[in-house]
Amino acid sequence: MNKILQKLSVGLIIISITSFISLQCTSPDNENHGFDLNQMDTTANPAQDFYQYSVGNWVKNNPIPDEYSYWGSFTILAEENYKVLKEILEKSANDKSAQKGSNVQKIGDFYATGMDSVMIEKLGIKPIEDDLKNIASINSIDNLISTIAWGHKLNGSPVFNIYADIDAKNSTQHIATLSQSGLGLPDRDYYTKTDKNSVETRAKYVEYVTKMFKLLGYTERDAKNNAKSVMNIETRLAKASMTRVERRDPNKTYNKMSLKEIKKLAPNLEWDNYFSDLGFGTPSYFNVEQPEFFKEVNKMVKQVPIKDWRVYLTWNFIDGVSTYLNSDFDNANFEFFGKYLRGSKVQSARWKRVMRTINRYLGEALGQLYVEKTFPPEAKQRASKIVDNLKAAMKNRIENLDWMSDVTKKQALHKLDAFGVKIGYPDKWKDYSTLEINRDSYIGNVLKGSMFAFKRNMEKLGKPIDKTEWGMTPQTVNAYYNPTRNEIVFPAAILQPPFFNQKADDAINYGAMGAVIGHEITHGFDDQGRKFDADGNLKDWWTKDDGERFEKRAQKIFDQFDSYYPIDSLHINGKLTAGENIADLGGLTVAYTAFKNTDQYKKNIKLDGFTPSQRFFFGWAQVWENNIRVQSLRLRIQTDPHSPGKYRVLGPLSNMPEFWNAFNVKPGDNMRMPEDKVVKIW
Ligand SMILES: [Zn+2]
Numbered sequence: 001m002n003k004i005l006q007k008l009s010v011g012l013i014i015i016s017i018t019s020f021i022s023l024q025c026t027s028p029d030n031e032n033h034g035f036d037l038n039q040m041d042t043t044a045n046p047a048q049d050f051y052q053y054s055v056g057n058w059v060k061n062n063p064i065p066d067e068y069s070y071w072g073s074f075t076i077l078a079e080e081n082y083k084v085l086k087e088i089l090e091k092s093a094n095d096k097s098a099q100k101g102s103n104v105q106k107i108g109d110f111y112a113t114g115m116d117s118v119m120i121e122k123l124g125i126k127p128i129e130d131d132l133k134n135i136a137s138i139n140s141i142d143n144l145i146s147t148i149a150w151g152h153k154l155n156g157s158p159v160f161n162i163y164a165d166i167d168a169k170n171s172t173q174h175i176a177t178l179s180q181s182g183l184g185l186p187d188r189d190y191y192t193k194t195d196k197n198s199v200e201t202r203a204k205y206v207e208y209v210t211k212m213f214k215l216l217g218y219t220e221r222d223a224k225n226n227a228k229s230v231m232n233i234e235t236r237l238a239k240a241s242m243t244r245v246e247r248r249d250p251n252k253t254y255n256k257m258s259l260k261e262i263k264k265l266a267p268n269l270e271w272d273n274y275f276s277d278l279g280f281g282t283p284s285y286f287n288v289e290q291p292e293f294f295k296e297v298n299k300m301v302k303q304v305p306i307k308d309w310r311v312y313l314t315w316n317f318i319d320g321v322s323t324y325l326n327s328d329f330d331n332a333n334f335e336f337f338g339k340y341l342r343g344s345k346v347q348s349a350r351w352k353r354v355m356r357t358i359n360r361y362l363g364e365a366l367g368q369l370y371v372e373k374t375f376p377p378e379a380k381q382r383a384s385k386i387v388d389n390l391k392a393a394m395k396n397r398i399e400n401l402d403w404m405s406d407v408t409k410k411q412a413l414h415k416l417d418a419f420g421v422k423i424g425y426p427d428k429w430k431d432y433s434t435l436e437i438n439r440d441s442y443i444g445n446v447l448k449g450s451m452f453a454f455k456r457n458m459e460k461l462g463k464p465i466d467k468t469e470w471g472m473t474p475q476t477v478n479a480y481y482n483p484t485r486n487e488i489v490f491p492a493a494i495l496q497p498p499f500f501n502q503k504a505d506d507a508i509n510y511g512a513m514g515a516v517i518g519h520e521i522t523h524g525f526d527d528q529g530r531k532f533d534a535d536g537n538l539k540d541w542w543t544k545d546d547g548e549r550f551e552k553r554a555q556k557i558f559d560q561f562d563s564y565y566p567i568d569s570l571h572i573n574g575k576l577t578a579g580e581n582i583a584d585l586g587g588l589t590v591a592y593t594a595f596k597n598t599d600q601y602k603k604n605i606k607l608d609g610f611t612p613s614q615r616f617f618f619g620w621a622q623v624w625e626n627n628i629r630v631q632s633l634r635l636r637i638q639t640d641p642h643s644p645g646k647y648r649v650l651g652p653l654s655n656m657p658e659f660w661n662a663f664n665v666k667p668g669d670n671m672r673m674p675e676d677k678v679v680k681i682w
Pocket of ligand 1: 016017519523
């Protein structure tokens with residue numbers, strides 16, 4: 001949505017449990033042992049539709065609030081966290097004694113400018129007028145390249161992206177990474193697909209671009225022509241871009257080149273000038289993720305008239321900052337991205353939106369105050385213990401696999417043993433001392449924060465990896481696996497109900513948090529993660545036969561998910577979601593193996609009338625209960641590597657004999673894949 005922010009996360013290949021910024025708990029759990037039976041629709045048959053059976057009443061009784069396009073466990077927990085964060089923000093903004101340069105001063109000033117809508121309206125586009133003038137004065141290729149560099153320094157992504165990433169084939173070092181970018185719509189396919197919906201979306205997008213140019217003072221005619229130019233440039237970029245499925249193959253996106261080689265690949269980009277303008281020295285080596293894309297950009301630099309580049313760069317900039325400007329721009333952005341593309345009905349309250357912005361730019365400063373309030377040391381110890389149990393269960397499963405040779409097993413166990421684990425919050429907090437935040441203007445603070453984020457990332461070039469660094473803030477309701485670091489990470493915010501609940505039985509906790517941990521562990525062994533070794537290097541450690549056997553098994557899960565149609569004409573993309581689907585199935589299987597070692601399981605202690613095994617699967621269903629607007633569902637099916645929540649319940653469970661036994665699911669039932677199609681990997 002905000003191009004200027006987009007890059008904050010691209011420097012890290014991280015594979016998370018959900019596409020959400022943050023996660024949460026659905027009900028007061030004190031009385032109901034972690035799973036409220038009122039959520040169930042007991043008229044449904046668990047063998048036919050376990051999602052409906054376990055959480056059908058929740059789905060019926062929890063409509064989506066107007067400001068949301070998705071409502072479920074993750075957003076509800078996030079809302080709980082917002083209350084804590086709001087208190088911190090308000091207190092910081094009112095703290096007149098906060099020392100200048102301290103985190104409290106920065107958080108407080110950022111929040112104050114974001115909440116001062118009177119000042120934001122009054123200033124309008126004044127704070128960015130000089131920037132717009134600079135773009136409008138581009139009159140040569142030289143200028144064009146400088147302006148692209150300027151956009152990158154603002155952490156934006158005009159035309160392409162540059163950032164420091166861990167070198168996938170030398171994982172102790174960083175490498176300058178060049179990748180495709182420059183689009184306003186959510187994916188390259190939005191520019192190429194010819195179905196009715198895609199055609200309509202492009203028409204609406206052109207209307208939105210036109211409107212923004214009119215707000216900038218252009219005539220109707222000029223604004224319309226500008227929108228056409230934008231579409232022409234973006235469509236060329238889109239057509240030269242890799243699809244999301246292609247980008248999932250880490251070997252395809254690894255193309256190491258020297259400076260000499262990129263100069264030969266795309267000479268018109270005037271790399272010497274570009275790096276001189278960027279100001280971080282000239283790297284010797286690069287990973288060019290999509291060489292074909294850069295060949296096309298090279299042609300475009302000369303073929304596209306300079307006046308069209310001016311229009312495109314104006315657009316790329318204004319689209320990226322519109323949500324921080326006065327309400328005309330902010331609302332136009334919401335009308336297209338929020339309402340039309342996602343189906344939200346109203347904007348979130350201003351304080352929430354400002355809070356999310358501060359989360360992006362001063363995330364760990366805010367996070368430090370958040371964990372002081374919410375995360376006791378005992379919580380870390382308890383979570384560590386479950387992680388250890390899950391790792392032991394994974395070891396056990398690898399040792400007992402019937403399709404993998406001993407040679408590959410040894411390597412797999414070595415990789416598992418080398419896993420790094422981070423829980424709660426970083427040992428070393430990010431240093432924001434060189435980021436200056438004041439009360440002059442909101443957009444001013446956003447741009448300073450953006451430049452700071454870009455600088456911090458680019459300064460990693462030539463330096464070794466900082467092992468203490470986190471890719472998510474502690475207040476994020478999510479978790480991730482990072483293949484180039486070979487580590488799993490669980491922020492404090494996810495270690496709360498319904499994921500992790502002190503008052504719940506082991507069954508619920510293993511079915512929820514246990515499976516989430518198992519999910520992240522399995523990412524190290526999904527179709528993507530398996531290509532990285534114990535040290536985080538992209539290196540094949542499989543025997544040829546084992547690799548082939550894995551791929552054959554993975555093919556079955558592609559096919560299974562390809563056959564789900566959440567919307568009439570739109571099915572889940574089995575290849576796009578493969579890593580997540582493998583991780584869900586593996587995570588549940590591993591968590592169940594660990595759960596079998598608990599007293600509750602061994603003694604078969606029933607609770608609320610259900611067996612331990614049955615409750616384990618309720619724990620998982622509760623994580624994914626949700627309502628989603630059809631627009632948002634459509635967007636996600638096309639762009640999100642995670643399957644929609646409902647299918648994260650139906651899909652993996654249909655492959656699990658543990659589930660069939662728990663609910664007496666017979667061959668032929670919906671929740672049981674036919675024998676020759678059952679997926680079993682980990
Ligand atoms: Zn995941």
